[in-house]
Amino acid sequence: MSDASDLNEALQGAGIDTLAVRAGQVRSDEGEHSEALYLTSSYVFADAQEAADRFSGDQPGNVYSRYTNPTVRTLEARIAALEGAESAVATASGMAAILATCMAFLQAGDQVVCSRSVFGTTTVLFTKYMSRFGVETVFVDPTDFDQWQAGISTNTKLVFVETPSNPLCDIVDIARLADVSHQAGALLVVDNCFCTPALQKPLEFGADIVVHSATKYIDGQGRCLGGLVVGAQVHIEEVLGFIRSAGPTMSPFNAWVFLKGLETLRLRMDAHSANAMALARWLEAQPAVEKVFYAGLAHHPGHALAAKQQRGFGGVLSFRVKGGREQAWQVIDATKILSLTANLGDAKTTIVHPATTTHGRLSDAQRAETGITENLIRIAVGLEDVQDIQADLERGLTLI
Numbered sequence: 001m002s003d004a005s006d007l008n009e010a011l012q013g014a015g016i017d018t019l020a021v022r023a024g025q026v027r028s029d030e031g032e033h034s035e036a037l038y039l040t041s042s043y044v045f046a047d048a049q050e051a052a053d054r055f056s057g058d059q060p061g062n063v064y065s066r067y068t069n070p071t072v073r074t075l076e077a078r079i080a081a082l083e084g085a086e087s088a089v090a091t092a093s094g095m096a097a098i099l100a101t102c103m104a105f106l107q108a109g110d111q112v113v114c115s116r117s118v119f120g121t122t123t124v125l126f127t128k129y130m131s132r133f134g135v136e137t138v139f140v141d142p143t144d145f146d147q148w149q150a151g152i153s154t155n156t157k158l159v160f161v162e163t164p165s166n167p168l169c170d171i172v173d174i175a176r177l178a179d180v181s182h183q184a185g186a187l188l189v190v191d192n193c194f195c196t197p198a199l200q201k202p203l204e205f206g207a208d209i210v211v212h213s214a215t216k217y218i219d220g221q222g223r224c225l226g227g228l229v230v231g232a233q234v235h236i237e238e239v240l241g242f243i244r245s246a247g248p249t250m251s252p253f254n255a256w257v258f259l260k261g262l263e264t265l266r267l268r269m270d271a272h273s274a275n276a277m278a279l280a281r282w283l284e285a286q287p288a289v290e291k292v293f294y295a296g297l298a299h300h301p302g303h304a305l306a307a308k309q310q311r312g313f314g315g316v317l318s319f320r321v322k323g324g325r326e327q328a329w330q331v332i333d334a335t336k337i338l339s340l341t342a343n344l345g346d347a348k349t350t351i352v353h354p355a356t357t358t359h360g361r362l363s364d365a366q367r368a369e370t371g372i373t374e375n376l377i378r379i380a381v382g383l384e385d386v387q388d389i390q391a392d393l394e395r396g397l398t399l400i
């Protein structure tokens with residue numbers, strides 16, 4: 001069972017935990033058990049003929065790590081297997097994955113239709129940079145299908161969505177959005193960062209491309225930056241072409257860390273989800289809490305849809321305290337265990353005030369429109385004992 005093609009055959013139809021631990025591994029002659037870390041920028045050839053054949057592409061194999069690296073390739077094969085895709089390519093960060101996707105499929109005159117509830121830097125990329133090259137972006141309320149339908153036209157080349165959204169956990173019907181996108185001849189790109197393939201596989205619902213910030217749950221322990229683009233071979237070839245020419249390649253060291261992260265992905269995602277569910281229910285019972293946003297709660301407008309297209313509800317929730325900014329800050333500042341940081345997808349629980357940090361760039365009107373009120377707090381629930389997270393939040397909540 002050492003040959004790579006034997007392994008691939010044996011893994012056909014394997015479960016997610018098996019794929020997360022095994023898919024894509026190619027052992028060297030040294031017989032290493034853990035995936036080898038090929039920390040090398042270039043490769044040597046046996047003779048001039050081999051060099052010529054590798055450069056021309058007549059012979060497959062490594063030339064330079066901006067093109068291919070065995071450790072990075074193992075990660076790419078593994079994430080493709082987990083998402084149920086033909087192919088994947090790794091990038092230096094999540095934003096590099098989104099940029100590479102844009103560069104692969106867009107040109108001047110094209111239009112993008114994007115959910116207005118996406119990662120802040122994604123919005124900046126579209127509004128400030130893609131616009132310079134004649135690409136126009138229309139932003140829509142992700143839960144309002146009339147807006148998607150009105151926005152998407154034959155000029156639309158990419159439709160971009162995050163589900164669940166950050167921080168209010170809005171859920172978008174991926175299958176329905178894929179239909180509308182395909183009718184217009186556009187590709188549907190889903191940023192699957194919040195769920196990971198452990199909880200949601202957008203390609204199964206008709207999405208064309210999945211992008212990830214591997215920096216979050218795929219690492220899971222806040223160590224490395226990385227991104228992934230996943231999809232059909234024909235699409236990934238286009239993205240790969242840009243990455244090879246422009247250079248936002250993933251470091252082999254980071255790829256190795258992400259491989260280790262993936263091994264526990266499903267276990268962690270289930271634990272994050274269980275902790276978030278318990279915390280959401282507890283928060284709802286607190287007199288100082290006005291409203292909790294978590295798709296795991298039966299009254300959340302996206303609950304039924306999330307239950308249909310996700311295996312679990314994930315680790316991110318938000319809630320409004322009674323009062324305004326002062327009361328929200330009071331709760332945040334009273335915590336002693338939680339980490340005050342905008343990051344998420346970490347074993348350590350993080351807490352943040354979106355209106356003055358992650359969503360601080362928005363105008364007051366935009367924040368009002370998207371529900372990012374001054375009394376809103378976002379929590380990316382980690383893997384600590386949930387009663388300790390609750391006790392840490394109670395310190396400030398009892399002051400209100």
Ligand SMILES: *Cc1c(COP(=O)(O)O)cnc(C)c1O
Nearest residue numbers: 093094095119191193213215226
């Ligand atoms: C963090 C994040 C990104 C950007 O990823 P980086 O690795 O920080 O570049 C994109 N989308 C979502 C949903 C994110 O949370």
